[in-house]
Amino acid sequence: MKAHHINTPFLVTKEISNANGFLLPHVLYDKIKTVASYPVKEFYLQDIPNIGDFKFKMYKNAFVNDKLTIQAQLVKQDKDGYWVNITVTKAKSNTNHQERICSALFDFPLEKTYESANRTAC
Template sequence: MKTHHINSPFIVTKDISNINGFLLPHILYDKIKTVASYPVKEFYLQDIPEVGDFKFKMYKNAFVNDKLTIQAQLVKKDKEGYLVNITVTKEKSTANHQERICSALFDFPVENKYSTNRTAC
């Protein structure tokens, strides 16, 4: 299987934060759900189906002006579907390493064979 790994930058702005400057969790979830679809796009003829199942865990808060990296990697492909692992990190200013903000695992089902509108000629 070809490795499908995506890195997507994401900057926390004032309009997606609460009054205290914390990134709103639903905004982060929506963004990582979108990025999770990138490694599996080529496997679907039509639109990517809704996520079948997911796990989402927050470790730390992100704040206004934080520069985040959303990493998406296809970790499993089988007849049932595709699993995409997500890790969101931000660079620590005191050291040259990344601090984990959250992680997630998304399960995209195999395309339903009856979902297309193709007709036989």
């Protein structure tokens, strides 16, 4: 069984920042959406289905040259699907602490088996 907790580095570059050097939020969202799929890949035979539901919250801005860590963890598995928690952090300068940039929670639904359409009209 593969790891259900993933750490992925992410460097903020000029190409994904605005003119003031702030990381573009849609770029960060797209990246964490991709990373969120990593802990659940082994549970799907085909492609991973689209996300069913999500929560996304920004706490701080990230800037050009910030080295971020995207942490993805499978936090819940039930009959309806899988929930993956995401936390994005960056190291605080001059300390051993991490500051939180954003967090998210993604729902990946189970693949549904569909009933056959063999119904007769009355």
